Amino acid sequence: MKNINSKRKTMAKSAIMALSVVIIAAVAVALAVAGVFGRVTAFASTEETSEIVKVFVGDIIRAPNDYAKDRFRYVDNLAAKNPSEKVTAVLGLDGYYTVDEVNKIISASNNVKVNRVYMWPEGETGRLSIYVENGNIADGIKSYMDKVNETGLDNDPQSIADYKRFLNGEYGIFALTITCPANVLNTLVLDNERLIYADIKYNVEAEQYAQRRGKTVNYIELPSKPDGAY
């Protein structure tokens, strides 16, 4: 009888211990996840607050696995519901292309305005982001070169070396930002295997999250490269 009681006591003790460990671990994991996601800020009674919710657009390489698929699906749904709604999206290419090649890729669909292109030598760290004012990529590149000529490169050897490579045609376009109706974007995505992602600059979850907290959403373009280089 004594043995049975002792066994019961030991079992109960072990159960309580195990339960405690599970609860502590669960709470720790929940808080750690909440902490790294920046959601614990609300607990802080501090004088500092962040009024901005940053949304990284085109950051496919670091997003969860199904993110690119989900964003394609979002384009598809939007095209079905509101085909004429104008959207701005970051498009990722499956390689590094010339201006002519990119023009061919997007000319498959009408009514597409290019806002920005991203260029860099293949497989290397860095990026050149060029604003395209009138939708013409070549004009945007010319305007960028004019600005570099006006301002110089601070006599910085690394910048000068990189710019020389740009002039030598070593840079290719790996991503671009466009504005067009949702159905046009959907057609573009469906008809073109060179587009590996299309990330519309609107994130429902982020908008809802920001709205609940009275914050503003800032969409920041950070397009991933096809070769995984940073």
Next chain:
Amino acid sequence: MKQRRLVKRILAILSSITIILSMQVNASAATQYAWGPNTWTPYQGSFYASTTYVSVYNMKWNSSQVSIWELAQSGQFLTWLTTEYEIRPVNYTTQQIWVLGSESFSTNLPAAYCEFQPDDPEDIAVCSGWAAGYVAETSYYGRLYLSAASNAPTTPRYIFESEYGQTVPLFDDSLPLCYEQYVSRPGLTLPSTYFGTYYNW
């Protein structure tokens, strides 16, 4: 007796929760440090700002700084360590100085992005979203080519800030973990950096 143990156990759990929570709350606040030498800022660099051009260049990290980035990142699975170099105009909003959204930028920073947003009027910034990608003794730069707003002031004062933090995929509203503001002369309390002048550290 059993009940007393259970109460003790619950109290122990509650105190553990309190400790973890306080750690998380501390991690969510931004801390300002005096200008360098701090781990997250390159040991050398130069910067310049005007109404049409902003640059940060000749920035280098040494091998011990780089290994700290690598070590710190290796403990993070859901977040990425980021660095930002900010220009914060004094007495003006960014919209009063630049036409926002029309910038071009060139940079060899890893996973680089630019913060230049109409809804964030305090600063513009060139940033790296992958600080663990820094290579020791490589010369890094970030240059923004901008358009001046009409009636933009030509030589306003500004604060140059180096900061680091962590971001999560998709969206994030956390504060930077640490930041420091450049001072051209020790002891100055007002920012003494002006448009049109080159500065080095």
